[in-house]
Amino acid sequence: MRYLPLTADDRAAMLGVIGAASVDDLFADVPVPARLPGPLDLPAHQGEWEVEKAFRALAAKSLSPGEVPSFLGAGAYRHHIPASVDHLIQRSEFLTSYTPYQPEIAQGTLQHLFEFQTQVAMLTGMEVANASMYDGATACAEAVLMAKRQTRRPRAILSGGLHPHYRDCTRTMAGFVDHGVETLPLDLDGTEDLVAQLGKDVACVVVQYPDVLGRVRDLTALAEAVHAAGALLIVAVTEIVSLGALQPPGAMGADIVVAEGQSLGVPLSFGGPYVGLFATREKFLRQMPGRLCGETVDADGRRGYVLTLSAREQHIRREKATSNICTNAGLCALAFSIHLSLLGEAGYVRLAQINHGKAVQAADRLAAIPGVSLVNQGFFNEFTLKLPKDATLVVEALAKKRILAGVPGARLWPEDPQAANLLLVAVTELNDDGDVDALVAALAAEVK
Amino acid sequence: MSRIAFTKDHEWISVEGDVGTVGITDYAQSQLGDIVFVDLPEVGKTLALGDEAAVVESVKAASEIYAPVSGEVIEVNGELSGSPALVNEKAESDGWFVKLRLSDPAELDSLMDEAAYKAFVEGL
Amino acid sequence: MLNRQGRATQPAAVPVTGPGADATFAGDAGSILGHRGLDHEERLIFEMGEEGRSGVDLPEPPKVESRLGGLARQGRIGLPGLAEPQVVRHFVRLSRRNYAIDLGLYPLGSCTMKHNPRLNEKMARLPGLGDVHPLQPQSTVQGALELIERLAGWIMTLTGMPAVAMSPAAGAHGELCGLMAIHAAHVAKGDARKRVLVPESAHGTNPATAALCGYTVDPIPATADGRIDLEAFRAKLGPDVAAVMLTNPNTCGLFERDVIAVAEGIHSVGGYFYCDGANFNAIVGRVRPGDLGIDAMHLNLHKTFSTPHGGGGPGSGPVVFSDALKDFAPLPFVRREGDAFRLVEDPREAPKSFGRMKGFHGQMGMFIRALAYMMSHGGDGLRQVAEDAVLAANYVMASLKDVMTPSFDGPCMHEALFDDRFLKDTGVTTLDFAKAMIDQGFHPMTMYFPLVVHGALLIEPTETESKDSIDGFVAVLRGLAEQAIACRGGQGDPAAFTEAPRLAPRRRLDETRAARTPVLRWKQPA
Structure with missing residues (x-):
């Protein structure tokens, strides 16, 4: 077991110093009915590459926002990390x-x-x-x-x-x-x-x-x-x-x-x-x-x-x-x-300006789609669109096209019908023009 | 005529007329170590015997100070907010916490006098 | 105040521009800038850098008309500008002023400072796990949800409990989760209760948590052998008792022999049994809390399951529940539906749930690490973890019992508790003894906790130390104990303790000054 340094000889020597016959003696205070006689029904230990393989298989089942146009925010934002x-x-x-x-x-x-x-x-x-x-x-x-x-x-x-x-x-x-x-x-x-x-x-x-x-x-x-x-x-x-x-x-x-x-x-x-x-x-x-x-x-x-x-x-x-x-x-x-030390005053301010500028550009293009309107006038890097149909269905449909369009209102207010057509869209420095092109085209097609 | 009494919580109260001045004893400050903050009650607050009157903080501990008798808070020691060290330096004089207008002076009778408190501390 | 070089030693008076003018760190004879070999002094980042410089290259912002609603920031923030090499050096220099488990045995009792495998770090950074957004459509995060479900399965098997809430962010947050479920369960029965029983030896988080839920804390004394006083516990039982919070193994490093009687007692008055699982490392794979009558227990993934402590977090504190409490568990949770996994977030789907207690779904990064750790060890290895942890602590206890004073007889679990009787009449306190360990290259053990013994020294070596490493640690403690005992009656060299540490980046710090006149941030000198 790669994380456990004690050898059988070490354990025997240590038990000798303690004056115990076996490690079971050290668990003598545990009530008898609560003592497990052997290992539980769980998989046995695995080497690094076996564990890694299992995790890679799980990772492959998710769509990574870094690989597709992604506009998700609502409290968690994708930014570049130096x-x-x-x-x-x-x-x-x-x-x-x-x-x-x-x-x-x-x-x-x-x-x-x-x-x-x-x-x-x-x-x-x-x-x-x-x-x-x-x-x-x-x-x-x-x-x-x-x-x-x-x-x-x-x-x-x-x-x-x-x-x-x-x-x-x-x-x-x-x-x-x-x-x-x-x-x-x-x-x-x-x-x-x-x-x-x-x-x-x-x-x-x-x-x-x-x-x-x-x-x-x-x-x-x-x-x-x-x-x-x-x-x-x-x-x-x-x-x-x-x-x-x-x-x-x-x-x-x-x-x-x-x-x-x-x-x-x-x-x-x-x-x-x-x-x-x-x-x-x-x-x-x-x-x-x-x-x-x-x-x-x-x-x-x-x-x-x-x-x-x-x-x-x-x-x-x-x-x-x-x-x-x-x-x-x-x-x-x-x-x-x-991250903030790397940015410094100039970098932090400029990062914010880039986020805001890109969001303004994206908001104008999205709000120009027939049937789509912008809920808010002022914003920073995230704004809310009102769609002509259920936003959850739109988001699911765009996800099938490998576009993460944003967070639908129903995800945040499942009990509030006025949220059903809302779509929260966040735009950061990581969204390039191609991302916005893809979102505009796919959203326009979906709400047509 | 003034009179001084002590509690088992290591507080002292010095009474003149119907006004009692309350602090902690020198023994208490030595046990607490360096006092860093004293949280005092609002003037005008009415305290029953045993109510929390103040909190005294050292670096590694915090202790409640309980009202040794019932009464109304008529003054608090403003000096302590800027110089909590006064409690360490002059626990039984300038390092007082609050002044109470006693509502039942008879409560003093259940407290210890100086000799009894000294014996109490020696027995700890 | 001036030192031997005639330099000011008070920070307030320190000139902080230009390296030569920096006297902040003076105090070390012969060092011009305060550096000593590989030990570099480092100024605050605000005392370096210049306006306009940045360690990140960013493009020109798009030219747009601002839509900030007239609220554009006015004036400077005050952040320094540094290039990447300056920032890297700053933080590398800071890092070198920390002790770490990767540097040496870290015997903090109750904290379980074990090796943090780097495979776990690598797994937490896999694209598709470490970079997925919490509000992606659930169809696009099936792997992440499956991972949470799989970890929950391991936890339920290891604890023998039928349900687990994954969202609590740390141990204390887990305690809150458990007590809120208990509160909700009582309220559902129309039986709001008032008191929670907490042993005197408990972690401070236990009473703080109970108070946060509006309960009155009623302390239970310990027996002379360091365990819950069963008679005192029974005497405090009544129809207004909501729960008992018991740490097992307890903070004295001992297994609560009467744990099943405690469970029966609390259940007999309709209360629930909360167990603080901070010390689960001692029993993982050998004892299941589900066999002890426990209703709720948190696990610190950052203790037992080796997610790194990171200088104080982040942690993760999943809470296992009995059948009696599982319906009251918080939202959201993952539900398996055939081959798919679904995150239940809507309160209408879990009407008994006490609600949400964290943004999003839980400490996913910690889940990944903990599952990687569990899979690496397997069921067989986890049982060995408990055995080796308990063996190591008993070995330390046996090796030192003739020079230091163990607080209780008999075998301990994963931590060995000593008190300060061996320091009597030496002029050396527990604190001094601990500080002397620093000069010997070790992080001190937990001091002055638990409160039920005088001058406690609580040592938890963990299972990831080799015998060689433990022998070295024991040799140092033996040497120091003998040196301290030699100070009895005014003999010896107590200054080796009372002046310690002498060899660390800093000597003892003035905590009174820090608390009396708090300086909690840097400010531009006037």
Whole structure:
């Protein structure tokens, strides 16, 4: 067994030192009826190439978005990942280290986390950020829980423009505290009035930016109204590249910004692992969930980094912790940081401009197809089309032509009939003119 | 006339008239280590005997401070937000946490006096 | 504050432009830039780079009229510009300041730092698995769905449980999944309950999770032999108890002998048995939780099934369920329908489900790695994993019991627990002892956990260490223990402990300062 170094002789010698006759003696505390006499009914061990063959067979059964025109988004986006990102995150010292509990020999991870926190704060326009959450959706749930603690108010209002996965996660994970969460329906015509929902018992309002249909709205007035009512504004961002082109939520008055960081450095990987970003104002620091890395000095006065403010966390605070999170998304956060470091300010901004420009061009061509209309005017790299027929059927038909056209509304709002004809289309730097030509032609033929 | 009393949770309360000043004992601060943050209640809050009055955090621990007697919070020690180290340096004077207006001074009778507390600590 | 070279040592006062002006790392006599041989000091990335430079070549953006709704970003973000070689060097230098399982034995008890096979990494990157979009039409991702179904099959066989929820992102998230299913099951019976019983020795995530679900946590004491106090447990049972959360093998590294009695007890009052499966590595292939009366248990794929810890994640925490709870499991899940696989996402198809708890479907990248690991080991190899892990821990315990103080008698499971009685009157604490290990080239064990023993030192060697490697580790601990014992009564050299580490990239860090005046991000110097 290639991963098990002990030989039969080693085992015998070790049992000798222990003073046990056999390894069974070491399992003496297991109740007799629970002891398995031999191996379970599972395949026996396999060599590398046998395992590899099995996985290649599974991989061959899926259509890889890299091989066909692909316009899928709705919370996960296909972007180019520079080769050095994947090389660096596979450095043994990053890949095979634990949470940095011994800071003297974990300065690599800790300095990275400090840089990551800084990057997240900069992009979102906020003052502080934590060392990552599982993903954007769970970060959103944590933000609602934090707002309830901070304001000591019971109600949370979720905009209908929030991604349904974020809505559902928040409803599930924050459902046991006070009044749970209240959700507004999908708002196709853009008339949702969040201000009317405010009241003395509202802890927070949650909006997405750009929203799930791709719409971009100035949140400044909303933030002012929310603050006037004594509540917090939580802004969720599912496409972090957008903040290279758009005003950051922090500049519009957001109190907590949560985001999905997958777009930078993290492969699509069928939905995970991704990396949740969490940023807020310094005055709310003590109510933040998750790990925080801070700067300090060592015994020789040299600058160094440690995990800090741990008394908020479960391993110290137990049932009074700000969250139960322990393991987070460290290695995905590293990939995010490396990709963003490679881009730099100029590259990040230009990447966003390319995404936006290509999306504008594609949107105009798609909206020109007879019967197809564009739901939103403003957008970043994702927009919503209204088709003259059921979008799920269209997407399935185009998939047969090896085109991944986008995400049909029914996939996100299965219970809402007004979503049936919607198609969410994302365009990134990886979509060339040929991809758009193919989509336009195939969609035009399908809806004719 | 002032009077000082101690709890088994290593808190002290110094009473003058109907106002009691509450803090943690020197023994408590030495057990907690370097105090890094003190979370104080809002002025005006009414606490029943045993309610959580404050939370004190060191690098590796967090402890609740319980109201040693019932009363209303009339003042909190604002100095602690900027200098939590005061609790380590002067636990039984400048490092006080809250002042309470006692609602039932008779509750003091169930607490320890200085000599009893000293004996209690020695027995730990 | 100035050091011997007269350079400022306080970061706040540090000039950060130009290598020669950099005093951030001074403090090491004789080193001009702070470097020592292969150990390079490295500034923050924000202290390097220039505006305009980029490590990625991008084409001109298309010339279009902006459709950003008048919300185009104003002003600079503040990110530095670096070319690829600068970025690569920065992160390689950082990497070299970390300990890692690939460098040496990593004895963190409760964390299961075992070898991470690279085949698993390769498989996770296959086109068709690592690059598929979560919302592709299901007809185009049949291989990915089949993989999830296949992994679920392995997990159900290994645990002897009839169902598994795959979406939880980590152990604590799995605990939440289990407790939310328990909560939903009670609510479905119209019997909302209040209390969850949690042993004092539990991981902090257990009480934190129970509280998140709105439950009151009621602690159960441990017995003198490090196990759940069955009488105390029974005394706390009542009609308002929703569940007990028990770690087995427990955090003292011991198998809970009374586990079946615990199951019977909790079931007798209509409660459910949640098991924290963080320590499943000790029993995989030898004991099935399904035979112990457990209703829900999470598995940390990043512990038992070797997906890499990555400096703190990502993890994956699938939760197995008994028949009593399986209908309450979260959405989405994969269902086999003939030869096809379907992802059930619509709540109308699973009316009892407590709902969604993660974006998309789960930690697919971790599923791939874990399945590759399971298939590599096979049923036979996984049983050997548990045996070798338990053998290694008992060998460490037996080899050190004359110089260190094991907390409990008898064989342990996959981790050996010592307390600080052997350090009495030495002036050396558990922390000092751990830090001295760093100077000897080892990562310390888990310290001060579990809380039920004083000054705990919890050692988990895992099955992927050779006897030679364990012997080296034992030799170091023996040497340090003898050196510490020699400090009793004011003798010896306690500074070798209290001043340690001396040879690491950093000496002890001022955690009080970090917490009293938090500096959590870099800011442009004024």
